[in-house]
């Protein structure tokens with residue numbers, strides 16, 4: 001039976017704490033949320049941090065503390081975001097690797113992001129890819145659009161496999177400016193993945209959350225859920241927190257006979273167990 005990797009993305013860089021008080025933005029809230037999500041079935045956490053005013057930050061000291069706290073207190077695989085917020089400079093995003101997580105996100109191209117631009121020029125991607133390999137960090141390739149598959153291929157073909165030897169891609173559907181969160185789009189994206197990809201997950205932003213989740217499970221994919229991507233449990237019913245999104249994903253995975261995998265199996269899947 002193929003189990004399901006569930007990644008939780010609990011915070012992101014876009015939501016306003018004042019509007020979403022349940023968003024985990026302090027170190028204590030992040031740790032409590034991480035523990036609850038692990039208990040609910042998550043095996044990996046995609047981390048964005050906030051400062052004391054709850055604004056997005058890439059402060060290296062805070063990143064190191066978060067990696068250490070999550071390692072000491074949970075079994076979760078810690079994935080640091082190198083995407084940051086749309087306003088973060090590329091140099092600060094590269095420096096995230098100095099906090100030495102097990103996994104980092106690596107977005108495979110520039111994409112419109114609502115009224116903003118999420119900038120990922122080729123030289124930045126290539127530098128991040130090299131630095132991740134040197135630091136023995138496994139990249140998770142974030143694909144917001146079909147054209148980004150070609151850029152992921154270019155990284156793999158020009159520079160060889162990433163650290164760990166596995167290739168894990170995460171399809172992000174539903175960002176305004178990226179590919180839409182629909183089942184036909186997910187099918188097209190999965191069909192476009194090269195054979196070098198050894199595993200993939202998908203997340204649907206906003207109202208496409210559940211169709212993308214269900215289709216991903218049915219197609220043998222893995223899942224990403226969390227408040228970074230979706231803040232409604234049902235129409236007009238805000239989430240109480242991240243754990244209920246993880247719990248529902250784990251329940252649906254169980255129903256489809258693809259129960260959630262634990263962190264040990266997830267480390268094998270991602271090439272982290274060697």
Ligand code: KMH
Pocket residue numbers: 012013014081082083084085086105106107113118142
């Ligand atoms: N916050 C977005 C601009 C990532 O974490 O790698 C980018 C993002 C992707 O969230």
Ligand code: ZN
Pocket residue numbers: 009012013046048081083084228
């Ligand atoms: Zn992110």
